[in-house]
Amino acid sequence: MKIYWTKINEIIEETPEVKTYLLDCPKDFTWEEGSFTHFALEGFNSGDKPNRELVRHMSISTLPHEDTIGITTRIRENCSEFKSVLRNLDVGSNVALFKTYTNVPLRREDKNVYLLSQGVGLATFRPLVLDYFERADNIKHIHSLNIDSSKDFLFTHIFDPAPDKKFTSQFIDNRQDYYEEVKNLAADKDGIFYVVGSDEFLVQNIDVLREQGIKPEQIMLDKHEQERLEFLPVDLSILARLGKYNIRLICVKMEQNKIIVNR
Ligand SMILES: Cc1cc2nc3c(=O)[nH]c(=O)nc-3n(C[C@H](O)[C@H](O)[C@H](O)COP(=O)(O)OP(=O)(O)OC[C@H]3O[C@@H](n4cnc5c(N)ncnc54)[C@H](O)[C@@H]3O)c2cc1C
Secondary structure (H helix, E strand, O other): OEEEEEEEEEEEOOOOEEEEEOOOOOOOOOOOOEEEEEEEEOOOOOOOOOOOHHEEEOOOOOOOHHHOOEEEEOOOOOOOOHHHHHHHHOOOEEEEEEEEEEEOOOOOOOOEEEEEEHHHHHHHHHHHHHHHHHOOOEEEEEEEEOOOOOOOOOOOOOOOOOOHHHHHEEEOOOOHHHHHHHHHHOOOOOOOOEEEOOOHHHHHHHHHHHHHHOOOHHHEEEHHHHOOOOOOOHHHHHHHHHHHHHHHHEEEOOOOOEEEEEE
């Protein structure tokens, strides 16, 4: 595993609680729209074992051609050790990146794409939308729906409705209106629905989408295949891919809406 050490180049205060850390691009570091990385702070690998308190999964909120790696995160007053260390870092501080992977590439299947996000979950979608603006091939339309009860909405200059670009966007500050709107969007039985937020947010959105007849294969989650199984009912395409390990060792047990995979 290659660890890329780099420096913080700029810190943007997006809102009172949300910051974007722009990092220098290390040589050979590559990513694509929707990628996440392991973002680690100095000292994470100085002991016998890696200190997990100094490592977090983070989406990369920029595209490679912006020539900077963006990490956007909310830092509340009462926060974890990771965030309190991060909050005190300045431009020039060293940070590390490793194991970068994409679960949510933009699906170009001549369909409408719906991006459902909670708070800073919008950061995962920023590069998807920028990629779409640059190349709209094989996507009918993108609609973004973001809920943030703080009302300090993020990236409003990018997530600005642009009907000429076949892009629309809504920011909502309360759950009732949000889930009403998700139901409306799910009237499109052929759409592709990306969902990014807390686990509780994923469960509630999936429930609403499934009730409206949206199939698991139409739902994209920023989760590894095995984690995805905990959120979505049996998805044969995923089981088939798991089969590359040994399908006979996999026992799938359905418990209400949950699936537990035992190997
Ligand atoms: C694929 C993927 C991509 C992700 N992308 C992003 C991203 O782009 N941006 C992002 O911000 N997050 C992202 N996350 C989530 C991220 O990894 C963290 O889980 C999240 O930011 C919370 O960070 P934290 O654990 O440091 O807790 P905090 O955000 O600091 O706190 C979360 C809550 O726990 C409480 N809390 C924290 N520590 C303590 C403590 N010691 N005692 C008591 N209460 C405590 C806080 O008060 C707060 O309510 C992603 C996760 C995944 C899996």
